[in-house]
Amino acid sequence: MRILVTGGAGFIGSNFVRRTLDDAYPGLEGAEVVVYDALTYSGNLANLAPVAASPRYSFVHGDIRDSALLDSTLPGIDAIVHFAAESHVDRSVRDAGPFVETNVVGTQRLLDAALRAGTKRFVHVSTDEVYGSIAEGSWAEDRPLEPNSPYSASKAGSDLLARSFHRTHGMNVSITRCSNNYGPYHFPEKLIPLFVTNLIDGQHVPLYGTGENIRDWLHVDDHTRGIAMVLVGGRAGEIYNIGGGTELTNRELTQMMLDATGRDWSYVDAVDDRKGHDLRYSVDISKIRSELGYEPLVPFDQGLADVVQWYRDRRDWWEPLKVRAELE
Numbered sequence: 001m002r003i004l005v006t007g008g009a010g011f012i013g014s015n016f017v018r019r020t021l022d023d024a025y026p027g028l029e030g031a032e033v034v035v036y037d038a039l040t041y042s043g044n045l046a047n048l049a050p051v052a053a054s055p056r057y058s059f060v061h062g063d064i065r066d067s068a069l070l071d072s073t074l075p076g077i078d079a080i081v082h083f084a085a086e087s088h089v090d091r092s093v094r095d096a097g098p099f100v101e102t103n104v105v106g107t108q109r110l111l112d113a114a115l116r117a118g119t120k121r122f123v124h125v126s127t128d129e130v131y132g133s134i135a136e137g138s139w140a141e142d143r144p145l146e147p148n149s150p151y152s153a154s155k156a157g158s159d160l161l162a163r164s165f166h167r168t169h170g171m172n173v174s175i176t177r178c179s180n181n182y183g184p185y186h187f188p189e190k191l192i193p194l195f196v197t198n199l200i201d202g203q204h205v206p207l208y209g210t211g212e213n214i215r216d217w218l219h220v221d222d223h224t225r226g227i228a229m230v231l232v233g234g235r236a237g238e239i240y241n242i243g244g245g246t247e248l249t250n251r252e253l254t255q256m257m258l259d260a261t262g263r264d265w266s267y268v269d270a271v272d273d274r275k276g277h278d279l280r281y282s283v284d285i286s287k288i289r290s291e292l293g294y295e296p297l298v299p300f301d302q303g304l305a306d307v308v309q310w311y312r313d314r315r316d317w318w319e320p321l322k323v324r325a326e327l328e
């Protein structure tokens, strides 16, 4: 099997690539992987260094909006796993343009190219943020989409386009909607890596609003294992939520990161809340559990401890990224 992984140089995509080439996923053993990535600010070939020498790995430097390059790349590809996206909510609040360009237009061009090439399988990686915010209970996959940020609205657009290519053209498309990921190689603009790297260095961290926002944390290894299960056994036209089962307020999460780095609340600065900040996300994972046997396996306290150690050990990876992106 030959799999094209868009956005495979990013945080989650590169995890999927490394683990596929490690033969971690039943049904994908021996698969070849072609990473297709534009290497934007969050794409990083260092994330793929552990597999760069594999004879089953190759890289195409390309944009998903480039139809001609897609047409020359897709022949011979059996399946596409589509991670490529603009992914940071705060950036979408400042400028929604690149989000519509890549997430909506890019996904449409990729789907059209897959249709022209007759690609047999397509997994679209979406997000639980397309559902909006939920005060109580959890979303099943048939909940209406009520995205609140330009990021989640553009992801909802791409999610619905993917679904439409199944309904209209009969393409073998499945969609995954996951909760908040954490793990190694996470770009240090996101909450956990930003806080951990700042706290390791004795710098302050910015906590939005009152810190009462609740997120369900999903280890990236669990997420990509769920995606592999959907790729191998998911049904055409179906949507699968993927969650981690650990809901925490941002204050609780901050306390855990302070404890792990030996700091206290004097290092935390309260900052104005993010515009349109969703209060709570919570996905119901009954469907993927019963159909495909998915369970999140990484306990959050262990996963967080491992991540803190990874950032302690891999300053060589994150320090240049923070300097370049002027993060603090």
Ligand code: NAD
Residues within 6 Å of the ligand: 006, 007, 008, 009, 010, 011, 012, 013, 036, 037, 038, 039, 040, 041, 042, 043, 044, 062, 063, 064, 065, 082, 083, 084, 085, 086, 087, 088, 102, 106, 125, 126, 127, 128, 155, 178, 179, 180, 181, 182, 187
């Ligand atoms: P990321 O920002 O780390 O990686 C995105 C990758 O896409 C980068 O390698 C980038 O170079 C590439 N890319 C961006 N625009 C491109 C374009 N026009 N053409 C080709 N490549 C392009 O993001 P991530 O956190 O790894 O997220 C991957 C996917 O998972 C995204 O679709 C995101 O919406 C989704 N998701 C992420 C989370 C999370 O917690 N990180 C949660 C839910 C869903």
